[in-house]
Amino acid sequence: MDWTALRGRWFKPRATGSGNVPPPRVAVVTDSSCSLPSGWAGSERMAALVRIVPMPVMIGEQIYGEGTDKMIAALALALAQGQDVRTSRPAPGQFEAVYAELAAAGYAAVVSVHLSGKLSGTVDSARLAARTAQIPVQVIDTASVAMGLGFAVEAAAAAAADGAEARDVAFAATSCAAAANILFYVPSLEQLRRGGRIGAAAGWFGTLLAVKPILAIRDGLVVPIERVRTAPKALARLEELCRAELDARTGPVRVAVHHFGNEAEAERLASAVIRERPDTSVLLCPLPAVLAAHAGLGVLAVAVSPAVMPNLNESGQARLAGDPQADTGGAAQEAAPLAGSIPGTALTDTTGSTGTGSGRPGVPGVAGRRDLDPESDID
Known part of the structure; x- marks a missing residue:
């Protein structure tokens, strides 16, 4: 089998979106741990509404951004030699800039979908930035990483490209993450x-x-x-x-x-x-x-x-256990409380406390660790 054609693309791409829908009103933001390769989107419409915030990697005293060939080679060499390698969450200012850019572009809301808050403080940075955003931002802790997160981002982008409201885009992301x-x-x-x-x-x-x-x-x-x-x-x-x-x-x-x-x-x-x-x-x-x-x-x-996620109901809305809190001042909105209906998804309230669904058993004695302290974050 010729794997050259498969690298960085789906073996059987899934078509999404339709031609006769209004312009998307909701944008999707994520971080570079999502693993989405170039050409991941089923349409230009999907790709245009997604923003990926890079997560820095430090090798010794050198700071690298995600995705460059130079950085990949340097990281492989550093790991082989046992050098000091660290990572950091993106600074809140990076999310603030992205949210502001999307507001200026005319989007009505943002769904910000990120890797597990028990492994990184990235979702906390997004939450801080969302408090001062010009448009409502729903921040989702997927409790996942890599393409477990990437699948959720793709599902959210597909829903947004089809004209879904922020509530339903958030539902698409959380339900997909929980199913992975x-x-x-x-x-x-x-x-x-x-x-x-x-x-x-x-x-x-x-x-x-x-x-x-x-x-x-x-x-x-x-x-x-x-x-x-x-x-x-x-x-x-x-x-x-x-x-x-x-x-x-x-x-x-x-x-x-x-x-x-x-x-x-x-x-x-x-x-x-x-x-x-x-x-x-x-x-x-x-x-x-x-x-x-x-x-x-x-x-x-x-x-x-x-490959197929739950559909919206007859009224065009997702079936959720509750609704996000309304916010007209641009402050952060968390995803609806799905923990009771979608097992295994970790959702965080506005105070930062975390709850988990009941579908996957907890592991006693496990403590989460985050990235570098906020004081050490890289702008």
Whole structure:
């Protein structure tokens, strides 16, 4: 199979949007951990209403932006040599500038969709900026990362491109994020330990050198699934778990296979997914640098999501458990309280406290860690 044609695009692209709808009134903002490749959108209309705020990566004293070939090469070398690699949330000012630009462009509202607040303070920066935005901003903590977040952004953009209101765009993002599952393999836990993202897998450090861990994202945290003694067995086990995940789902499915420093293994896994479910859309893409900085060289991740999300009801509105609070002064609006109806989605109230849905079991003793302190954030 010629994987050159698959890199950075969907195996079976999904058409979205229609020709006879009014201009979108809602824009979508996200961060560069979402993993969306170039050409991800089903239409120019979708692509035009999305803004991606870059997340900085620091290698030693050098600061890099997401996505450049120079930065990817420098990060791979730094990880191989064990150099100091850090990340930071975007500064609130970056979000303020984006929200202001969208208001000036004529959008009526913004839905700001971000990676787990238990892994990064990015959603807090977005929330601070939203308080002074000129138009209403709904900030969503997806409790996810990589294409688990990317799928949610795509769903939100598709809804916005079809003319949906902010409430329904937010519903599309939260329901998609809740339906996604992420499994990943790392050759070593060391880089996760350095970045403070190890969570419940911390107890494995007694056998660190012997462990080839398989991990998952649950309720916004990195949690351990299995310990495997060799890399080949761990990769085989990841494929088995991916197959089980596909078997448990009905209807069309989308899969993203992420890699950093091991593209051949990612191609093999993607090929196995297609053989297992020929009707599955597969995206093969590198893990974003801001995530690879914590996962390390050799990470292999799989994000699985339904290809078809819940429709709006007959009145054109999403079925939600409640409504966002009205705000005419431009202050932040949080997504509607979906935790009771959409399991596993973490939503945050305006005071910053976090609740989780009941669909996925919590992991006792797991503490979330954020990026650098606000005082150390990079403008």
